[in-house]
Amino acid sequence: MNIEKDNQFVIEGKLALPYQYFSGRTGSRFLIRLRDDKKINGLKCNACNKVFVPPRSTCEICGETIQDNWVEVKDTGTVTGFTVVRYSEPHQPVKAPYILALIKLDGADTPFAHIVQGIAIENMKVGLKVKAKFAEKTTSTIMDINCFMPAG
């Protein structure tokens, strides 16, 4: 038998394993606060004078333990970078095209990634002021922020 590309034997497979990811003490506090109070919290390193969002229990710059230094940051911020995702694939939370942005929240020092909606793609720009729109139904993930919208 002559095996060519169209009659070769192919096994269809899928890497799909039900899994539970423990978000850790620090992650749990961040996500619970987001889910229950619609508040975004960061952790501050007093030595470096930096507020990290998403939170982490140790400062990566100086190694200080910062897990109890919770500070509330605003739900408003500034876009520091963005891209327009044009390809459509199953791992995406919304239909393409969509805007992925790095957003520096007011009160935070590290921009964090999220989706921006409510603005035409051609008007999107670095420096845009945005405000979080919280999801109506919680999923207990970062998607409890539905997206960011132009502020004002």
Added chain:
Amino acid sequence: MSRRVAVCAVAQIKNEPDIWYQRFQGMLLECFEELIKKTGVTFDMDKGIRNIVTCSDDVFDARTISDSGMADVVGAHLRGEKKSAQNGINALGYGMSMILSGHDDLVLVMGHCKESQSESRNMCTNLAYDPFYLRPLGLDFLNVSAFQAREFMKKSNITDEHLAKIVVRSRKNASKNPFARENGSISEKDVISSPYLSDPVRELHQYPVTDWAVGLLLCCEERANEFTDKPVWLTGFGNCMDSYFPGDRELTSNFALKKAAARAYKMAGVKDPKTDIDLFELNDAIAYQLPLWAEGLGLVPEGESDLWVESDGMDRHHVNLSGGMLNGNPIMLSGLARAVECFLQLRGEAENRQVDGVKRALAHGTTGGAGQHHGVIILEK
């Protein structure tokens, strides 16, 4: 103690879009048998290979402990084997350190990746991000790199025209490399009019899906002449991992690349890469990365790579004469592809793309979105 390690031989198959006719074990076996034939190396536990470093990825192979399924075809049966699940440049650095430490005289480095097997490369790299903050947003190596592309293009005045020139040049160089993926030639207009994938990254700016396998035999300095009369020396290695969260990083600062390069330069005694290194192979997964990494390596002053591209700096400095990753090497192995080109050039075996008088070359690899991790290796004649 010796400060250098010999590369005695390399073996590779051709980079192809879809090696449907062979499993990855078969791809590796071809390379393995060629290396044995070229060098006569044995697996004697006193005098031969006792340790193998492999490079592969669980998600691309869709099986965990991806090295366990091919130990026998890379000579790792009944002896030591270690897997690097990062860019192959680290597998090479790892093999180098095993020999410099005195633990082994000989190390075989074997890598494989079949990007064609998964439905989507982006779905694979989405899994590199955590399930709490980044993965749910659909982040993957392509769109995270697009953040970096926009920022860098602004900083260094890199335009769509510059990127088109880089892509067309890559295809042209690759057409002289018999192991390169055959993509056909394209014009700058084709590149500029190709659709956006993730602005400002266009379809033709990104390396195409590729399958490949490769092997290298490393040996300590004292015994290299048992296996080759033309050793190529690994004289410097450095690597560095940048912050995990894209927002924590200064995306155009080349923080990790500068640290990796400085370590490799120091070890190899490179003072100024512009004059001390004759040939460069950079890990350009996406076109904008070629000038960005050139700045990070100290080849071009920061913010001036627009002029460098315009004035044919890429040709002057002999950058990516293989075609680069941009023409197509799988994500796990792009750094090994870079090292293989340096090896061939240093041996005078690069055929009609051979540069005269290459004495020292640099191979570079990256892992992660927007080059989170960098590795640099210096190779010498």
